[in-house]
Amino acid sequence: MRTGPGADSAPAPSSTASEASEGPATTSMFSSLKNRNYRLFAAGQVVSNTGTWMQRIAQDWLVLTLTGSASAVGITVALQFLPMLLFGLYGGVLADRLPKRPLLLATQFAMAMTGIALAVLTLTGQVQVWHVYLIAFLLGLVTVIDNPARQTFVSEMVGPDQLANAVSLNSANFQSARLVGPAVAGVLITAVGSGYAFLFNGLSFIAPIAALLLMRTSELHRSVRTPRGKGQLREGLNYVSAHPELIWPIVLVGFVGTFGFNFPIWLSAFVDDVYHSGASTYGLLNTLMAVGSLAGALLAARRGTSRLRLMVGAAVVFGVLEVVAAFAPHFWIFAGLLVLIGMFGLTVNVTANSTVQMASDPAVRGRVMSLYMMVFVGGTPVGAPVFGWITDVYGPRIGFAAGGVLSFAGALLVGLMLARAGGLRLKVDLRRGRKHLDFVPRQPAAPEPAGGPDELRESRGGALESTGPAEKLTKVA
Structure with missing residues (x-):
């Protein structure tokens, strides 16, 4: 899933739109x-x-x-x-x-x-x-x-x-x-x-x-319009x-x-x-x-x-x-x-x-x-x-x-x-007090060398996320 800086290519909203936005994301049912x-x-x-x-x-x-x-x-x-x-x-x-x-x-x-x-x-x-x-x-x-x-x-x-x-x-x-x-x-x-x-x-x-x-059109978070091509x-x-x-x-x-x-x-x-x-x-x-x-x-x-x-x-x-x-x-x-x-x-x-x-x-x-x-x-x-x-x-x-x-x-x-x-496998554990069915990584992920193609980066929430497709799937799964 695309998170973190640079994930969205839309320009920043105008100051009016920024004031109209509701600040950080909340978890209330009707926050929008x-x-x-x-x-x-x-x-x-x-x-x-x-x-x-x-x-x-x-x-x-x-x-x-x-x-x-x-x-x-x-x-x-x-x-x-x-x-x-x-x-x-x-x-x-x-x-x-x-x-x-x-x-x-x-x-x-x-x-x-x-x-x-x-x-x-x-x-x-x-x-x-x-x-x-x-x-x-x-x-x-x-x-x-x-x-x-x-x-x-x-x-x-x-x-x-x-x-x-x-x-x-x-x-x-x-x-x-x-x-x-x-x-x-x-x-x-x-x-x-x-x-x-x-x-x-x-x-x-x-x-x-x-x-x-x-x-109020000034409060819309306008995205980049794709030119004809x-x-x-x-x-x-x-x-x-x-x-x-x-x-x-x-x-x-x-x-x-x-x-x-x-x-x-x-x-x-x-x-x-x-x-x-x-x-x-x-x-x-x-x-x-x-x-x-x-x-x-x-x-x-x-x-x-x-x-x-x-x-x-x-x-x-x-x-x-x-x-x-x-x-x-x-x-x-x-x-x-x-x-x-x-x-x-x-x-x-x-x-x-x-x-x-x-x-x-x-x-x-x-x-x-x-x-x-x-x-x-x-x-x-x-x-x-x-x-x-x-x-x-x-x-x-x-x-x-x-x-x-x-x-x-x-x-x-x-x-x-x-x-x-996503490199996952289904884990079955029938013991009392354990999660009986769960998806877990097939093998522990080895850390990528700095600057590698799947270099980890900070997401909005501060958690580390890989930019590689498999790691994205593991995170959102």
Whole structure:
């Protein structure tokens, strides 16, 4: 992980920004909210995220109503994330080149228009499934630019010291909205139909647009913008390939995102085929997952640090829980397990996200995060139709279990590769009072001669850290 002097190539903030920063990093759960710009951003996002979750629930249920097919829900989800798979890296290049605040104003307005368009089609009774497919694809195109710009704008608001905390609070914000959005969407769909959920989502973007306009630009920690040039996309890929502490978290979220996060397919199918219920139950199950996800995000914010072993361990438990939930004999057992699935799934996501952001040079952070998001959500166009087909043919339980097994296998693979790259081995000690499982160095590290390629240097916290890839992995593991 990049720490210590010289780790960030961004220029020092202006005196105004320095005064606005909150001094040394703290470990309080909500420390990033002391920053005025970030408070505005968070307030706008909680309104918009509520609308986003309402639209997600209404969109899935609308497609299921129009077609009666879990595969159609999978196709809708795939189309929404296909642009990230096809064009995600180009979005990262734009995020590194362009000023992020004006870029976000444009993307938020475009996303508002997609919600309003779907609301008009639904409320007038003209909506057909191909309309939903098209709007989902257009929303995905906007997200290609919005996602890396929004992810990297966080560091401009809070600075490097509070970045891990702010990333965790962003996830908590998203999951807080998930507590409200699905429940409200379920009530609205049952009472007046899906159209009003889409309308609320379109209008909800007024809040983040207002927040961006009200920010004090003099207090932003501006990073160096990358000038236009050839080979910038390849430069970002080469940067990631040279850093194992970036590669393996991205690989892990690719496994989990492609195979383990197909919840719109599985939950809608469980509600319809297993529990023979309606939209309100679908909203309830999503809300219960959000309870667990919110708990995971707040715990991550309180920790304030990102450890790769935590990420891998959470992914292993996440896969096991999905398999267990798939064969839960009763509704409330299934519902309770969704809380735990939400908590461990969010822990994987937040830990990987903050690890990748903090280990990236600011000059290429947009491209690194676009690759991260391309792998995380870009795998959905591959996984969603496949798991939609498996769910239709073999039933929701087999589909859900298959996703859990593949997520578990991916976590084990990444854990072994991280241990190998970091020069670690698994130590098993079953004696009472000892740590039963732990990763320890294979051999004691010999001190490097002064001036060697892996010369030790002082980190911000005063601890010694090697600049070599293996030593970085050992430290963050």
